[in-house]
Amino acid sequence: MTTASVPLPNWITYGLIPLMNLMLAFFLSGLVVWSIGESPWEALKFLIQGSLGRGDAIGFTLFYTTSFIFTGLSVAVAFHAGLFNIGSEGQAYVGGLGAALAALALDRYVPWYVTMPFAIAGAAIFGAAWALIPAWLQAKRGSHIVITTIMFNFIAAALMVYLLVNVLIVPGKMAPETRTFLEGGQLPKLDWLMALFGLDLGPAPFNVSFLIALVMCYLVWLLIWRTKFGYEMRTLGISPSAAIYAGVPYVRTVIIAMLISGGLAGMMALNAVNGAAARLQVEFVAGAGFVGIAVSLMGRSHPVGIILAALLFGILYQGGADLSFEMPTITRDMIVVIQGLVILFAGALEHMLRPAVVRIYQQFAKA
Template sequence: MSTASVPLPNWINYGLIPFLNLIVAFLISGLVVWFIGESPLDALVLLLQGALGSGEGIGFTLYYATSFIFTGLSVAVAIHAGLFNIGSEGQAYVGGLGCALVALTLDKYVPWYVTMPFAVIGAAFFGALWAFIPAWLQAKRGSHVVITTIMFNFIASAMMNFLLVHVLIVPGKMAPETRTFLAGGQLPKLDWLMNIFGSTIGAAPLNVSFLIALVMCFLVWVLVWRTKLGYEMRTLGLSPTAAVYAGIPYARTVVIAMLISGGLAGMMSLNPVMGASARLQVEFVLGAGFVGIAVSLMGRNHPFGIILAAVLFGILYQGGDALSFDMPNITRDMIVVIQGLVILFAGALEYMFRPAFARIYQSFARA
């Protein structure tokens, strides 16, 4: 048996190997920092202090992590069904239209906690709607979902730019954005969460969507591992031929999985649109859909792993801003390089150390 296919305990597969990949990524990042004349240890300390050294830093870290949780769940649900949804970016963008329309309609009449469930439904519906055509093309016409979802990202960007410039823009203003939502259309900050620990979030836009993301993690876990539909999705992802032979409807399962995936991506828009800026703006997603791919891969497509990976990338985003400010030689582009190394070792090279661990494990098993 090839070492690549040797079954390993979960603590190795989901704990030790990802941790080692992360350590190697940071070691190589440290070499890059040392090469430009800065101290890797000082850079690490500044990065962690910027992300976790204050209540405001933690607030920003969890704010970024919230978006990555939604998009990571979106990618994971599709992967469990054997699909690689690259369109979370576009689905989140269109999902923002759904939640913004709800906020613009209801913010004058009801408080935020009445608007919120309708906004969640609106964001999920619009995101799922944007994922439906690629899903149908995959299920009925064999068009690869990777290609179609990438194309739909560009279509979503063009469509949203048109709507914000020509339809939803505030009359008399130049900025391509909607009006600011009233209090009934804004998600409140989680000040009380940091107050529990004797701190404050300051200007950080951490809001109620963080709690919604955690609820979605639980619901995705229930869906994938505790329901008949989840079993069908996982079977299809492992072996489409066996799934069809067992009577699992291929087209229906593909479409439903992609609708759920698109809906989760659409809900990401709650965080920046209703939580941070209280209005719909151009390019508010800021690459979170693509980061979700790395988050899902690093988290092994499991909700708990996705939370940890999302927090890690939140630390890199927030700590990277502080690091580039305190160490001018480390520019924002250098932070992107560090993030890219983490993605490289967590995704493309995630099985680099697996053969060695498999051989060691086999040796101990025989002994």
């Protein structure tokens, strides 16, 4: 029996091994910082203080975390069905159009809590619609989902630029963006939540979409592990041939899974469009769709793991910005290197330490 097939307790598989991989990634990141003549401990201090040391820093960290939760869930849902959705970036982009149209139509007439369900539905429907064609091509024509979703990211970017420059732009303005939403189209900040912990949110755009993201985590958990369709998805993801032989409808399962995945990606726009900017702008997604791939891998495609992984990347994003300001020799590019090392060891090389852990575990189990 190979070490890859040796069963381990969940606390080792989902707790100890990811933690060891993460510590190794930070150790190598420390060596990179040390190699340019800076103190790794000082860098770590600035990273933590910049992301968790103040109320506004925590607010920005949780703002980034919210976006990564949505896109991480999007990738995870597709992955459980055996699909590698690389298109969350484009689906989130188009989802922003749905959320913005709801806000633009309703913000003059109703309060935000009436607009919010329509914005959620608009973001989800538009994101799901953008995932539909790649899903149909995969299910009916055998076109690889990775290729089609990557290509649709570029199409989404071009489409949104065209709409913002030629259709939705405010007359007389140069900036390619919609008008600013009135209060009826904006998601309010969660300053009251921060105040419960004695923290001042300050200018951080931490908003109600964070609570929506947590609700989506629970609903995804119910879908994957507590429904018949979730069981069919997981069966298809583990063995397509066995699933089809057992009667799982392949076309239906692939299309519905991708629609849900695209809808979750589209809902990421609530955080940036209705929450932070209060308008639809060019490139508001800012790479969150691609970060969601790493978040899903690190979180083992489980909602709890995705929350923790999204929080880690939120810390790296916000703390990295503060770190590059306090220590100018550590540029934003170096922060990207640190993020890449975390992805490498906690995602791509997640089983690198497993053989050693298995041997140690077996020795203790025999004792």
